[in-house]
Amino acid sequence: xxRDKPHSLLIHSKLADIVGDQxxxxxxxERTMYAVGRSWLARTWMAQGLPVPKADFxxxxxxxxxxxxxxxxxxxxxxxxxxxxxxxxGMGGTLPLHGxxxxxxxxxxxxxxxxxxxxxxxxxxxxxxxxxxxxxxxxGYTSGHLPASFFCSCIGGFIACRGAGRLSTKYGKMxxxxxxxxxxxxxxxxxxxxxVPGHATGPDLKQLFIGSEGSLGVVTxxxxxxxxxxxxxxxxxxxxxxxxxxxxxxRKIMRASIVPCLARLYDxxxxxxxxxxxxxxxEEGSFLVIGFDGPSKFVDLEESTALDICGKEGGRxxxxxxxxxxxxxxxxxxxxxxxxxxxxxxxxxxxxxGATTDTxxxxxxxxxxxxxxxxxxxxxxxxxxxxxFYGHFSHWYKSGAMLYPxxxxxxxxxxxxxVKLYWRVWATLVRIALKHGGVLNHHHGVGQIxxxxxxxxxGAGFEVLRRIKKAIDPxxxxxxxxxxxxxxxx
Amino acid sequence: xxxHISEIAEKIAICANCFFMCKDMCTVYAQTKVDSLSPSMHExxxxxxxxxxxxxxxxxxxTIYRTCCSCLLCQSSCATRQDVPEKVRAARTxxxxxxxxxxPVKDLDTSTRESxxxxxxxHEKRFREITQTSHQKQSxxxxxxxxxxxxxxxPEIANAVITILEKAGADFALMKSEEWCCGLPLFELxxxxxxxxxxxxxxxxxxxxxxxxxxxxxxxxxxxxRNVYPTLGFPLDAEIYHISEYARLLLENGRLTPRKRxxxxxxxxxxxxxxxxxxVYEDPRTVIKQIADSFVEMRWNRxxxxxxxxxxxxxxxxxxxxxxxxxxxxxxxxxxxAEILITACPTCKxxxxxxxxxxxxxxxxxxxxxxxxx
Numbered sequence: 010x011x012r013d014k015p016h017s018l019l020i021h022s023k024l025a026d027i028v029g030d031q032x033x034x035x036x037x038x039e040r041t042m043y044a045v046g047r048s049w050l051a052r053t054w055m056a057q058g059l060p061v062p063k064a065d066f067x068x069x070x071x072x073x074x075x076x077x078x079x080x081x082x083x084x085x086x087x088x089x090x091x092x093x094x095x096x097x098x099g100m101g102g103t104l105p106l107h108g109x110x111x112x113x114x115x116x117x118x119x120x121x122x123x124x125x126x127x128x129x130x131x132x133x134x135x136x137x138x139x140x141x142x143x144x145x146x147x148x149g150y151t152s153g154h155l156p157a158s159f160f161c162s163c164i165g166g167f168i169a170c171r172g173a174g175r176l177s178t179k180y181g182k183m184x185x186x187x188x189x190x191x192x193x194x195x196x197x198x199x200x201x202x203x204x205v206p207g208h209a210t211g212p213d214l215k216q217l218f219i220g221s222e223g224s225l226g227v228v229t230x231x232x233x234x235x236x237x238x239x240x241x242x243x244x245x246x247x248x249x250x251x252x253x254x255x256x257x258x259x260r261k262i263m264r265a266s267i268v269p270c271l272a273r274l275y276d277x278x279x280x281x282x283x284x285x286x287x288x289x290x291x292e293e294g295s296f297l298v299i300g301f302d303g304p305s306k307f308v309d310l311e312e313s314t315a316l317d318i319c320g321k322e323g324g325r326x327x328x329x330x331x332x333x334x335x336x337x338x339x340x341x342x343x344x345x346x347x348x349x350x351x352x353x354x355x356x357x358x359x360x361x362x363g364a365t366t367d368t369x370x371x372x373x374x375x376x377x378x379x380x381x382x383x384x385x386x387x388x389x390x391x392x393x394x395x396x397x398f399y400g401h402f403s404h405w406y407k408s409g410a411m412l413y414p415x416x417x418x419x420x421x422x423x424x425x426x427x428v429k430l431y432w433r434v435w436a437t438l439v440r441i442a443l444k445h446g447g448v449l450n451h452h453h454g455v456g457q458i459x460x461x462x463x464x465x466x467x468g469a470g471f472e473v474l475r476r477i478k479k480a481i482d483p484x485x486x487x488x489x490x491x492x493x494x495x496x497x498x499x
Numbered sequence: 500x501x502x503h504i505s506e507i508a509e510k511i512a513i514c515a516n517c518f519f520m521c522k523d524m525c526t527v528y529a530q531t532k533v534d535s536l537s538p539s540m541h542e543x544x545x546x547x548x549x550x551x552x553x554x555x556x557x558x559x560x561x562t563i564y565r566t567c568c569s570c571l572l573c574q575s576s577c578a579t580r581q582d583v584p585e586k587v588r589a590a591r592t593x594x595x596x597x598x599x600x601x602x603p604v605k606d607l608d609t610s611t612r613e614s615x616x617x618x619x620x621x622h623e624k625r626f627r628e629i630t631q632t633s634h635q636k637q638s639x640x641x642x643x644x645x646x647x648x649x650x651x652x653x654p655e656i657a658n659a660v661i662t663i664l665e666k667a668g669a670d671f672a673l674m675k676s677e678e679w680c681c682g683l684p685l686f687e688l689x690x691x692x693x694x695x696x697x698x699x700x701x702x703x704x705x706x707x708x709x710x711x712x713x714x715x716x717x718x719x720x721x722x723x724x725r726n727v728y729p730t731l732g733f734p735l736d737a738e739i740y741h742i743s744e745y746a747r748l749l750l751e752n753g754r755l756t757p758r759k760r761x762x763x764x765x766x767x768x769x770x771x772x773x774x775x776x777x778x779v780y781e782d783p784r785t786v787i788k789q790i791a792d793s794f795v796e797m798r799w800n801r802x803x804x805x806x807x808x809x810x811x812x813x814x815x816x817x818x819x820x821x822x823x824x825x826x827x828x829x830x831x832x833x834x835x836x837a838e839i840l841i842t843a844c845p846t847c848k849x850x851x852x853x854x855x856x857x858x859x860x861x862x863x864x865x866x867x868x869x870x871x872x873x
Contacts, residue, residue, distance in 0.1 A: 034533065038558045042535035042544065047518060055552065069532060096534045097519060115532040135532070137523045147798060160576070161519035161537075343518035344578040347509065353516035358550070 017065060020086060024068055024110070027078045032116075034067035043067055043111055044104060046096040049357065049364065050458070051104060053428060056359025062104060064091065064111035071116045073193060073229040080227070081197035083110060083486045089498060090195075091488050092223035094166030095137070097158040099364070100456025102170060102222050107489045107498035114165050117229055120144050129188060129204060131232045134165030150235045153180025153270075156452075157343060165228050170454030171220040175339065178405045179270040179302070180236065182452060184219045191230040192218045195482035204232035217477070222454050223488040224495075225481050239302035242270065243312060244332030247299060247324040248292040252276045253376065255295040256402065256410070258322035260372050262315050263407045269315065271300035271336070272405050276379070279399035279415075287342050288335050290327070297324065298335045356417070362431050363396075363417035366438040370447035371409040375402070378445045379412050382438050386416055390434055394418040404451065411451040414438070435459070460493030500596065503589040508549050511586050513579065514542035521573035521583075526806040527566055530823040536566045538573050538583045545590055560599045563590045568813035568824070569687045570806035571775040584687065591689025600689070603816050608690045611697070615679035616647040617812055626675050628654035630661050639670040642710040642737075644701075644724075646717035647680050648845040656845045659866040660716050660742050666873050667754040671714070677704045683723040683772075684812035695731055698723075702733035712738045714745045716866055718773035718844050719811065725777065741773055743783035743843045743865050750789055757790045757872040763838035763861070765791040765868075768828050768851075769804035770844035783843045783865050790872035791839075797831045805831060807847035814850055825850040833857055841868050 024033055034040065040063040045051040054061050065088075070076050083090045089109030096103070105111055117133035120141060124130075130152070132141060139160050142152055154167065156174040166172070168190065173182040180186070189204030202215040218228050249255040255274045262269065275284050280296040290296055299315060301308045316326055345353045355361040370378055379400055386398045400414035416438075421430050439449050439462055449459045449466050464471040471493070478485075478494045485495040504511060519539045522528055528537040535541065541562060547553035569584040594600055600608070610619045629645060643664060649657040664671050682697035705713060713735060715721040721741040728734055740748075749755040767787055773779045780801045788794055799805050808814060808824025829851060832840045840856075842848050843865040851862045863871075 034535075036558055036561075038544070038556075038562060039533070039535040042540045045543070046534075047539070055547070056550075058552070095519070095522075096537075096540075113532065113534075118532070139523050143798075157518070160524070161522040340520065341578045343520055345513045345516045346579055347513070350509065350512055350516065354512055357516050 020082075020088065021066065023082055024066060024079065027082070028068055028070050028075050032069040032071070034069070035065075040064055040067060043093070043096070046098065046103075047357070048099055048101060048104065049362070050101060050428070050431070052357045053359040057424070062106045063108065064105040065108050067111045067113055069113045069116050073117070073191065073199060076112065076114075076193045076227050076229060077197045077199060079110065079112065080193055080195055080486070084196055084484050087484055088486060089489050090486050092165065092169065092227045094135070094169065095158060095162030097162045097166070098170070098454070098456060100170070100450070100454050101458045102454050102456035102488070102491055104457050106457060112227060114227065114229070115163055121230075123148060123150070123235070128235050128237070129232050130235050131204075131230065132164055133230050134163065134168070134228050136164050138162055138164070138167070145235055146238065149238050151238050152186070152233060153236055154183070154186060157340070159340070164231055164233070168219050168228050168231060169222045171452060173404055173452035175403070176270045178272055179268050182404070184216065186233045187215060187219055187231050188234060189232040190215050190218060190228055192226040192228045194226045195484070195487045220454070222456065222491045224478060224491045225487065241305045241308050242300060242302035243308055243329065244271065244298060244300040244336045245312070245316070245329050246290060246327035246331030246335070247297045247316070247319045248280075248327060249295040249297065249319070249322065249324045252295040252379075254323045255297050256376055258319045258324055259297070259402070259405055259410065261318045261322070263405050265314060265318065267311050267315050269299050269311070269405070270302045271298065273298050273401055273403040275401040276399050278397070279401055282399065283342070288331065288338060290331050292327070298332050300332060300336065355419075359427065360423075361417065361419055362421050362427060362434070363415065364431070364435065365413060365415050365453070366435065366442070367411060367413045367451045367453060368439070368442035368447040368449070369404070369409060369411045369451040370442065370445055374445040374447060375410050375412055378442050378447050379414065381441045381445070382414055385437060385441060386434070389437060390418060390430070391416075394430070395420045436462070440465070455492050457490050460490055460496065463493035502548070503592045504545050504549060504586070507586060507589055510581065511542050511545045511549065514539055514581055514583060514586065515546035520578070521576045524576040525573050526568055526570045526808070526824055527820065529827075530820055535562060541566045542583070542586060545586065555594055555597055555599055557599055557601070560594045561601055563587060563594060564601055564604055564688070565817060565820075568806060568808060568821070569811045570771040572771070572803070572806055575775065575802040588687055588689055592691055593689070595689040595691070604688055604690070607688070607812055607815060608685065608693050611680050611685055612693050615697070616651060617680060617684050617815060618647065618651055620651050622676070625650045625678065626673070629673070630658045632661060632665055634665045634670055635673055636670050637672050637708075639672045640710055641669055641671040641712040641714060642705060642708070643671050643673055644681070644713055644715045644720055645673065645678060646715060646720045646845065648849060649716050650678075652849050653845040653864065656716050656848065656864045656866050659864065659870040660714070662870045663742070663746060663749070663755065663866060663873065664714070667749045672708070672710070674704060681717075681720040681723040683719045683727065686723070686727055687811040698728050698731050698733045702728055702735055705735050705737060710737050712740060714740045714742055716742045716845060716864070718770045718777060719846070722772045722776045741777065741779060741782070741843065743773070743786055744779060746865070746869055747782040747785050750786065755873060757869070759872045761791045761839055761868060761872060764793045764795055764836055765839040765841060766795050766797050766832050766835055766837035767800070768797070768807065768832070768840060768842040768847060769801055770842055770847050771806050771810055773843050774804055775802055783841075786865060786869060787841055790869060795835045795837060797835055799831060807842065807844065807850050809846040809850040814846070821850065822854055825854045829854060829856045829860070832860065839863065839868075841865055
């Protein structure tokens with residue numbers, strides 16, 4: 010949104026009245042850094058010398074009351090507001106396409122209360138994931154939430170995009186972890202849902218905000234489930250002759266009500282490349298790292314039952330060492346090294362393209378989605394632009410699983426053709442997921458990148474989302490474009 | 500002009516492309532929550548400069564100076580052990596070469612050049628509150644290098660060191676009017692020219708005097724003498740000891756015998772330059788355990804210890820942020836029920852003492868704690 014200078018000064022002054030001038034960032038450089046983050050799209054724009062959409066103001070409130078006042082002001086002045094967490098979004102959820110206020114929630118960072126009796130923690134939305142886990146561990150608990158963005162992202166961000174961590178098969182996704190929350194509505198009112206384990210009092214209001222990606226309000230506080238630290242946590246490696254055998258084994262394990270805390274099944278391609286390079290497992294076939302935690306007796310039983318099932322499906326037990334090593338080095342892959350730097354530089358320097366197109370579907374469909382995505386990607390893009398496609402399955406349910414495909418193209422076209430190709434790959438792959446009854450995304454969110462496909466997933470249901478958005482955010486100030494809602498801005 | 504960051508371009512690219520893995524560990528980021536100050540983002544900024552898509556400017560300079568207090572805490576959580584302060588220092592050196600340093604940094608440079616300390620204090624006041632004793636002999640082979648903070652703001656620490664050395668029967672010398680700032684703050688702030696002139700002065704004096712041991716009470720002086728002077732071409736040709744290391748030797752050799760115990764629950768804060776930079780973790784603990792009845796570690800200790808917020812001029816340039824940084828250590832000490840917080844750094848002690856802390860928490864430098872026990 011274009012504002013003239015005097016108007017901007019006026020808004021700045023009003024924001025300063027609310028949060029204090031020291032909590033407003035307006036420097037060109039800082040606004041650019043906030044817009045770019047580690048997003049491939051924004052970094053490519055930077056590399057190509059294209060303008061990056063920036064917020065007019067980055068505001069760092071410290072209280073819920075300040076957030077409420079900011080939203081009242083934004084509504085009055087019709088200024089877009091984009092709630093902002095740990096800068097780890099790869100989906101463009103915090104990209105300020107229409108300018109406005111980037112509402113950085115990270116100074117709401119108090120862990121308010123831990124209930125031993127009910128196993129809950131009440132914390133503000135800006136609390137960093139690692140900080141929360143550390144504080145819980147100190148007291149003998151765990152959140153069970155260990156995502157890749159563990160060290161940089163915050164509770165509000167996870168709630169906003171329905172995040173999942175490595176232990177989600179046992180401990181659940183964010184929507185399972187949140188018992189109750191507080192949120193500021195776009196018009197400034199504060200709503201709170203009761204942190205009860207269950208209710209029969211109409212639709213679950215909190216779920217309106219979980220996954221809303223900032224489009225329906227600002228989550229300020231949540232009560233999350235926590236767990237006592239397990240007596241034991243144990244990991245193993247198993248290798249299957251092929252991916253299909255591994256998928257069958259995992260389906261049967263889940264069906265038998267065995268609940269691994271971790272289960273990550275790599276396809277043959279990822280097994281012989283990344284798994285070999287990162288974790289030193291030199292095996293042909295499909296590698297599964299599987300873990301169990303809890304009382305040792307339970308772990309013994311779950312592990313032996315799971316290994317029996319794996320054996321019946323052709324799985325070969327590699328013992329504990331590869332599993333334990335994987336767990337200890339689970340984050341190593343996110344640190345660039347001299348060896349991996351060439352690819353990182355090309356990818357985040359606007360010369361190559363790649364992404365993750367995770368989805369979730371039933372057991373009837375998830376393997377078909379994987380196979381069709383892989384075959385289509387290699388046929389339409391991989392062969393032409395020299396690329397690879399591989400995937401793993403790492404969040405399991407009794408009724409289906411999540412597929413985490415990763416793709417990369419080494420020799421894409423330059424200039425505007427690069428970003429066009431990026432959109433084409435996304436469109437092609439997510440439509441395969443949709444065709445098979447899958448979803449656009451499992452745990453990274455929709456953001457700006459997948460918004461246009463939301464009507465294809467929801468059909469008539471998308472109109473329900475639009476009406477909810479209109480009712481709650483009548484002036485369309487919140488995160489315009491995110492979730493495919495209010496793309497035209499305020 | 501060839502940029503200093505060009506020489507470490509690959510290291511910068513590694514951080515610039517990282518998935519923010521040390522972000523919440525970063526001392527400055529954890530207090531400010533300003534994303535552009537997080538290691539990956541400011542290294543991305545340097546990467547843009549290296550790639551010619553951004554230029555050094557006053558705005559860049561403001562970010563690069565504010566962004567890092569050189570605590571090295573980021574390295575302790577980094578799988579590839581990146582040295583972010585090294586990269587920041589290179590950028591600051593470029594900024595200084597281009598005369599884009601922010602005014603407060605220039606003032607610190609001027610103060611140190613003119614009066615040999617970063618506090619704008621007259622040089623002649625440097626030893627005003629330091630006790631003179633008969634053990635101080637210019638012919639001694641051991642030098643006690645007092646350092647700026649102990650000399651001007653914490654003379655009780657300097658006097659404690661002097662008492663310890665005396666009780667051990669050591670002959671030692673002080674540089675007195677010849678003692679200038681060791682130069683580390685200037686070095687880390689990219690003010691290489693001033694750092695070099697200070698290093699040259701101190702090293703020439705120490706070498707000419709023929710000292711074979713130099714004891715410091717400041718971890719920054721210790722690190723500067725031990726690790727940086729040789730790289731600048733000014734090795735001291737002497738053994739360098741932090742007082743915690745020297746005291747451990749004196750205790751082990753029986754030259755010191757503690758006669759009193761510290762009453763109360765004691766915890767120890769690892770100063771960044773003694774711990775992460777010099778890798779001295781056990782000597783202070785060995786000393787403390789000989790004088791404390793009850794010792795408890797803070798959760799974040801040794802290479803993962805929280806920064807005290809005062810290092811290499813950061814508290815002079817950004818006092819509000821430095822104060823918030825210090826509060827984290829005090830909160831940690833409170834969480835473990837400490838009644839006595841011992842550090843081994845005059846600057847950290849200064850910061851902790853100034854900051855509001857629980858009434859029943861006493862803050863000592865390790866030299867003071869040991870002196871009381873003798």
